[in-house]
Amino acid sequence: MSAANPVLVEVLRGGIVESRHRGAYAVVDGDGRLAAAAGDIERPVFPRSSMKILQAVPLVESGAADRFACTAAELALACASHNGEEAHVATAAGLLARLGLGEGDLACGAHAPSHGPAAKALAARGEAPCRLHNNCSGKHAGFLTVARHLGAPVAGYEQRRHPVQQAVFEAVAGLAGQAADLPYGIDGCAAPNPALPLHGLALAMARIAAPAGLAPGRAAAVTRLRQAMAAHPFLVAGSGRACTRLMQAARPGTVVKVGAEGVFIAIAPDPGLGFALKIDDGGTRAAEVLIARLLDRFGLIRDDARATVADLLTTPLANWGGTPVGEIRIAPDWT
Amino acid sequence: MSAANPVLVEVLRGGIVESRHRGAYAVVDGDGRLAAAAGDIERPVFPRSSMKILQAVPLVESGAADRFACTAAELALACASHNGEEAHVATAAGLLARLGLGEGDLACGAHAPSHGPAAKALAARGEAPCRLHNNCSGKHAGFLTVARHLGAPVAGYEQRRHPVQQAVFEAVAGLAGQAADLPYGIDGCAAPNPALPLHGLALAMARIAAPAGLAPGRAAAVTRLRQAMAAHPFLVAGSGRACTRLMQAARPGTVVKVGAEGVFIAIAPDPGLGFALKIDDGGTRAAEVLIARLLDRFGLIRDDARATVADLLTTPLANWGGTPVGEIRIAPDWT
Numbered sequence: 077m078s079a080a081n082p083v084l085v086e087v088l089r090g091g092i093v094e095s096r097h098r099g100a101y102a103v104v105d106g107d108g109r110l111a112a113a114a115g116d117i118e119r120p121v122f123p124r125s126s127m128k129i130l131q132a133v134p135l136v137e138s139g140a141a142d143r144f145a146c147t148a149a150e151l152a153l154a155c156a157s158h159n160g161e162e163a164h165v166a167t168a169a170g171l172l173a174r175l176g177l178g179e180g181d182l183a184c185g186a187h188a189p190s191h192g193p194a195a196k197a198l199a200a201r202g203e204a205p206c207r208l209h210n211n212c213s214g215k216h217a218g219f220l221t222v223a224r225h226l227g228a229p230v231a232g233y234e235q236r237r238h239p240v241q242q243a244v245f246e247a248v249a250g251l252a253g254q255a256a257d258l259p260y261g262i263d264g265c266a267a268p269n270p271a272l273p274l275h276g277l278a279l280a281m282a283r284i285a286a287p288a289g290l291a292p293g294r295a296a297a298v299t300r301l302r303q304a305m306a307a308h309p310f311l312v313a314g315s316g317r318a319c320t321r322l323m324q325a326a327r328p329g330t331v332v333k334v335g336a337e338g339v340f341i342a343i344a345p346d347p348g349l350g351f352a353l354k355i356d357d358g359g360t361r362a363a364e365v366l367i368a369r370l371l372d373r374f375g376l377i378r379d380d381a382r383a384t385v386a387d388l389l390t391t392p393l394a395n396w397g398g399t400p401v402g403e404i405r406i407a408p409d410w411t
Numbered sequence: 412m413s414a415a416n417p418v419l420v421e422v423l424r425g426g427i428v429e430s431r432h433r434g435a436y437a438v439v440d441g442d443g444r445l446a447a448a449a450g451d452i453e454r455p456v457f458p459r460s461s462m463k464i465l466q467a468v469p470l471v472e473s474g475a476a477d478r479f480a481c482t483a484a485e486l487a488l489a490c491a492s493h494n495g496e497e498a499h500v501a502t503a504a505g506l507l508a509r510l511g512l513g514e515g516d517l518a519c520g521a522h523a524p525s526h527g528p529a530a531k532a533l534a535a536r537g538e539a540p541c542r543l544h545n546n547c548s549g550k551h552a553g554f555l556t557v558a559r560h561l562g563a564p565v566a567g568y569e570q571r572r573h574p575v576q577q578a579v580f581e582a583v584a585g586l587a588g589q590a591a592d593l594p595y596g597i598d599g600c601a602a603p604n605p606a607l608p609l610h611g612l613a614l615a616m617a618r619i620a621a622p623a624g625l626a627p628g629r630a631a632a633v634t635r636l637r638q639a640m641a642a643h644p645f646l647v648a649g650s651g652r653a654c655t656r657l658m659q660a661a662r663p664g665t666v667v668k669v670g671a672e673g674v675f676i677a678i679a680p681d682p683g684l685g686f687a688l689k690i691d692d693g694g695t696r697a698a699e700v701l702i703a704r705l706l707d708r709f710g711l712i713r714d715d716a717r718a719t720v721a722d723l724l725t726t727p728l729a730n731w732g733g734t735p736v737g738e739i740r741i742a743p744d745w746t
Binding site: 080087089090091092094095096097098120121122183184185186187210259260261262263264265266269271337338355356357358359362395396397398399401402 | 415422424425426427429430431432433455456457518519520521522545594595596597598599600601604606672673690691692693694697730731732733734736737
């Protein structure tokens with residue numbers, strides 16, 4: 077049994093540490109050199125939705141995005157875990173319509189919009205949530221675009237051995253410096269999600285941040301995806317979400333993306349770094365504080381925007397009556 | 412820095428461990444002897460709502476419950492973190508009315524009913540959640556009963572130096588074998604919540620399970636509270652909740668109670684044991700599996716009811732489409 081990862085984030089109540097979140101992180105440059113790290117970064121983790129930009133590489137690299145005239149908004153949504161707000165749903169629906177497909181072709185299952193007001197508005201109209209509201213609907217619309225372009229069957233596009241996922245796994249393994257037969261689990265949206273060492277996940281993001289060493293077609297593809305995300309922070313997540321807010325507060329071009337179970341990645345073209353972190357227990361509240369602190373440590377939070385993300389750098393906790401009772405903060409020995 | 416607590420619960424996806432929950436537990440008898448333990452059980456934890464039965468001791472011991480003719484249902488609700496369903500709200504409102512008080516006298520703040528359908532029904536009627544829906548409204552009604560009985564001011568009953576909380580802290584410290592000036596934080600409901608070693612929390616529960624060594628008045632009070640909870644598992648939590656379901660599946664007389672941030676206690680009069688556990692990171696999903704496994708290990712889950720709590724002993728995980736993708740299970744080395 078390996079040593080425990082360090083405590084990176086603490087939850088305080090009345091000045092006493094109530095809960096502790098352990099984890100690991102890696103910050104690397106495009107050549108794979110570590111700029112910062114803590115914990116076991118070679119243990120495989122599921123990147124979950126943090127890797128959507130990697131899963132979208134075949135969409136651009138194959139020519140599918142050009143053939144179906146994908147907009148930057150549609151590419152951003154392909155890399156998003158969106159709130160199911162109107163703009164998200166409309167963007168996914170628009171791409172599907174151009175493919176001659178519909179909501180029923182999505183394999184991602186339905187769930188209520190993640191954004192409370194959007195969910196309430198839907199319920200107030202007497203409508204049931206559909207697959208377009210699934211936070212992954214943009215990614216799945218992207219998969220379907222690739223399937224159409226390859227002339228592959230639409231049904232089963234989410235299966236590991238389908239040509240779409242074969243292309244996805246090749247791109248992921250190549251960018252992360254891993255063998256192509258990566259182990260995988262099934263994600264919440266039914267797509268296969270490979271397990272990667274955190275170090276490899278950070279490396280893939282660093283290669284997007286600093287793509288000079290990549291083949292020209294791949295370099296162009298990842299740059300187009302990164303720029304699409306950076307240009308559309310709202311589409312990548314939505315109202316009130318940490319990804320959206322951190323991208324809006326970061327240096328231009330920076331991408332921030334959450335994954336379920338306590339994962340975050342960031343892509344910083346200036347100064348060419350890739351970030352990946354995983355909270356051992358899957359706690360998103362801790363992952364948000366850790367990614368905000370890591371971005372800040374590398375000078376990526378703009379001074380003029382720092383106040384807008386103060387609650388992510390240290391999260392105040394209040395009781396039901398609104399009285400402050402504690403905070404979620406970075407642990408003293410996190411570096 | 413003390414050694415890390417052991418991994419007690421794992422989250423699996425596709426046969427690979429995705430997330431890990433560390434923690435500690437103590438199972439003790441009425442004399443404080445350990446029957447089982449793991450991790451650091453001397454480090455202070457906030458018991459949060461798991462200790463409501465301890466906070467209710469003055470309600471019975473002082474004579475307040477008799478004077479105001481509290482029913483077993485009202486005593487159970489005083490020890491509850493309830494769902495805000497109709498029976499919960501009506502029981503709290505009934506006690507307040509007998510005190511000549513109302514919802515506005517509760518210091519606990521308002522939140523929507525924890526039970527989704529109850530929250531939806533309230534919204535459908537166009538009503539806003541009030542303090543009676545707060546999961547702690549029964550506890551606060553109990554505090555107010557003590558204040559009335561003591562002739563103390565009603566306003567400020569949730570303040571640490573108010574006679575009600577003085578009585579609470581004396582009872583808690585006495586049962587847990589701690590000094591009366593326990594450090595504390597402010598709970599979600601505005602009441603002070605003392606920090607206790609897990610060992611002490613388990614000891615307090617063991618003394619309720621096996622009260623022979625207590626002063627007669629205290630023994631009678633804790634037995635009446637335990638029996639009230641055991642007789643009303645629905646009032647202690649509500650529809651679908653782990654506390655309710657585990658009590659319904661356990662040997663008669665057993666009490667199970669959750670606390671926020673990954674805490675559970677159990678009180679088992681047969682065979683006279685007290686249980687306390689804390690998941691380091693505050694993860695309730697892990698705490699539920701651990702308490703179910705601990706109860707089962709000590710023979711407290713009835714054979715005829717085991718199937719009704721199978722999803723607590725090992726929790727299956729499915730994706731949005733309903734396909735199984737993994738599980739939350741007890742870790743191999745948890746004992």
